[in-house]
Amino acid sequence: MKNGILLGKRGIIFGALNDKSIAWKVAEKAVEEGAQITISNTAMACRMGEVKALAEKLNCELIQADATNYAELVNVFEKSQEILGGKIDFVLHSIGMSPNVRKAIPYDDINYDFMNKTIDISALSFHKMLSAAKKTDVMNEYGSILALTYIAGERAFVGYSDMADAKAMLQSITRNFGYIFGKERKVRVNTISQSPTMTTAGTGIKGMSSIFDYADKLSPLGNATADDCANYCVMMFSDYTRKVTMQNLYHDGGFSTMGMSAEVMEIYDKGVGLEK
Numbered sequence: 538m539k540n541g542i543l544l545g546k547r548g549i550i551f552g553a554l555n556d557k558s559i560a561w562k563v564a565e566k567a568v569e570e571g572a573q574i575t576i577s578n579t580a581m582a583c584r585m586g587e588v589k590a591l592a593e594k595l596n597c598e599l600i601q602a603d604a605t606n607y608a609e610l611v612n613v614f615e616k617s618q619e620i621l622g623g624k625i626d627f628v629l630h631s632i633g634m635s636p637n638v639r640k641a642i643p644y645d646d647i648n649y650d651f652m653n654k655t656i657d658i659s660a661l662s663f664h665k666m667l668s669a670a671k672k673t674d675v676m677n678e679y680g681s682i683l684a685l686t687y688i689a690g691e692r693a694f695v696g697y698s699d700m701a702d703a704k705a706m707l708q709s710i711t712r713n714f715g716y717i718f719g720k721e722r723k724v725r726v727n728t729i730s731q732s733p734t735m736t737t738a739g740t741g742i743k744g745m746s747s748i749f750d751y752a753d754k755l756s757p758l759g760n761a762t763a764d765d766c767a768n769y770c771v772m773m774f775s776d777y778t779r780k781v782t783m784q785n786l787y788h789d790g791g792f793s794t795m796g797m798s799a800e801v802m803e804i805y806d807k808g809v810g811l812e813k
């Protein structure tokens with residue numbers, strides 16, 4: 538898909554770790570659509586060959602930053618503006634991590650130091666990113682800032698643990714900062730609520746294959762892939778969505794509106810011997 542809908546635009550993509558990452562696909566699509574970008578990730582991720590290879594492939598600069606560190610975020614914005622030669626049109630926050638989920642600690646027996654870390658990395662980092670972008674005044678009018686979320690921020694999903702709390706906060710930050718950024722600078726702030734996706738972060742969730750399969754069978758269009766998500770992000774960065782802000786946008790094949798599907802009912806009927 539090459540329509541040049543990001544021609545002349547400058548963007549920053551946070552969170553590409555490997556070729557399964559949603560951010561990786563977004564970086565590729567954004568460049569394919571004509572944008573110039575920089576990419577950013579943690580020192581540890583940047584040391585890995587894969588992230589460097591992406592930067593080389595896309596001919597873009599890789600700027601190291603821990604998204605919980607305000608000064609490092611300011612540096613990413615200032616450097617990106619310098620490297621790309623002008624104000625920024627779009628930013629992707631594709632960052633999430635929970636030590637509680639990684640260590641499979643039950644939600645009702647949670648480690649609170651870990652929980653602080655989850656919230657700092659997965660939610661507060663977005664507030665810091667928005668604040669750093671506003672204070673450095675790097676965003677162009679009608680610029681688009683996106684973060685990725687999951688429906689567990691609004692509904693209970695077993696196994697999602699404190700990531701659910703972080704996602705609820707991420708979505709709230711989107712609304713509250715979105716108002717200020719829109720009013721004062723005409724900058725758009727939205728979240729995309731993506732289907733379960735088999736990435737490094739995704740496969741760290743306990744029971745991910747069941748969550749993935751259930752969502753796929755419940756959704757009339759099936760799960761949205763990372764590639765599908767990248768297409769949606771590119772549209773949200775483009776001028777075709779100039780008046781969309783403060784929204785949580787479902788990108789889930791219809792999952793969020795479903796209650797029961799024929800496919801799930803068939804499996805349930807078989808499982809409990811209810812076939813007619």
Ligand code: NAI
Binds near residue numbers: 579630631730
């Ligand atoms: P991923 O594991 O490829 O990406 C997560 C990224 O977060 C990695 O690049 C990692 O280095 C980065 N990160 C972790 N700590 C950081 C820090 N302190 N500073 C800067 N970066 C840091 O996984 P994926 O799935 O592409 O995740 C991207 C986003 O999509 C996350 O917000 C995730 O919660 C969200 N999402 C994922 C879904 C899934 O099923 N995979 C579903 C819905 C949303």
